[in-house]
Amino acid sequence: MLKVAVAQIAPVWLNRVATLEKVVSKITEAGEEKCQLVVFGEALVPGYPFWVEHTEGAIFDSDLQKDLYAHYVDQAVDVVRGDLDAVCKAAKDGHIAVYLGIVERAQDRADSLYCSLVYIDAHGEIQSVHRKVMPTYEERLVWSIGDGNGLQVHELGPFKVGGLNCWENWMPMARASLYAQGENLHVAVWPGNYRNVYDLIPVIAKESRSYVIAASGVWNAADIPDDLPHANLLKERMKGTLANGGSCVAKPDGSWLIEPVTDREDLFYTELDHQMVRKERLLLNVSGHYSRPDVFQLELNQERQNPLKKKNPDT
Template identity: 60%
Template structure:
């Protein structure tokens, strides 16, 4: 496939409800596939939601009972891949022959089973979980809830003529993280965000032009009215005097930096565009960041992609 159709799924989660949010995700995957898409992407931490409460409920208060209650529920609703939480979604991807990028809060057993990671999961069109990238460094107040990740998920995937890769939110500001994907031939970059126009408007087109790649920026959406009022610890969010915690901003930039889909705000929806690999090849004529315009004899990047663990067991 020299051309593919790609979809930005800009949706809100069912906050702190893993199963309901995954059902909503599956509905949008079905819709994207039925519209002929080969790829659909969702925002950062969508399942079971971004921790908007941290900056609104005094999240830095140490050993606070309220914060511990919220975090305990967050962990309960987080995704455990080993348990099979994503298997139904993998089956949808396989049945519909569509690839998925999904932002989750992961609670992995390989790190003890209680700490949380902001992870970006790639499910192939064959229904296989092909990579799980744990965010290298949570941003600012996110560190009150999420743990730092590792380089294990800094990989790319083939989709038609394209080589796709992605990063979580402010990781997209990290030049070396981007360079690790460029070096693997990335020509379609997917950045996922909790959602805000201020994050995607300036950066998306610049990074598309830097990589001479298509850049899909996919955002979530969140309003006070999306907060379940039966969750007493989150009452301050439900009562907030603001229209949006996250107003979207999903968009796609062409390899020359021009807009293919301009940033979409304040609405849920599926935004679809056709990507032509010939556009990448045209723009790589005068600049290729890891090809003819690189100088590996002068500068070279080393990436440790081992999954980090606190213990290595040798039983034999």
């Protein structure tokens, strides 16, 4: 059995340090409950770019958008700099693995921003940073297009766990790339809305015959901090609940282990029985006996994409 926690929390919006403090607190709490994995929502640190949709984000050369973007870059997570050190320490101290959604400021891409899903093992070591391969719709105004480097699975007790960001979970080949690596525990992270999970999560579970954890955030525009650039305008334009949660867990047969929960911050606990995966895969195993590699093959490029490729002049 694997005990897991789903952390449905709100960011301290666009404040990296304060949001990371909340994350560390929840990791510690889940560790004290003897969980082996805790999962947080998409772009939780420092928060989802809700303003783009509500402030005419596509207007070219807008001073408003430049100000907000510059603040977003400043508050984004620089993994190389060590912004996640406290998270890694909490994971190590609690002997618990962590999946955490961040907005990553990438040193290797001149500080461009990526919607990234970070896996930290129970030793406190970062094992993968998956940059969302295709941001959705208006997200592309602030987030860059990622690559396949982080499309990896990780050993976790009897399971192999992998994860995708938000609408990547609708991408058949992204899912298949994880299935083919032996994934049997799938993590789907979202900024937070019930409508995103209620139909898709059971489908992924039935397709993969895996457990599926969906971790979502919650957030209300009433929590816009006063010290943000253009805070008064944001408060005028953005109203009510923008992320209502929907965190849930589905069994390998598609039934609910935890039904979608909305409109509250909390840690949700459950235990996963690996034997159920094996039982359900008698009927369907999409990367095993039910696959046809002589007919269908998927090529995965896991190289980290960078515009500069250096050549040694002496070779």
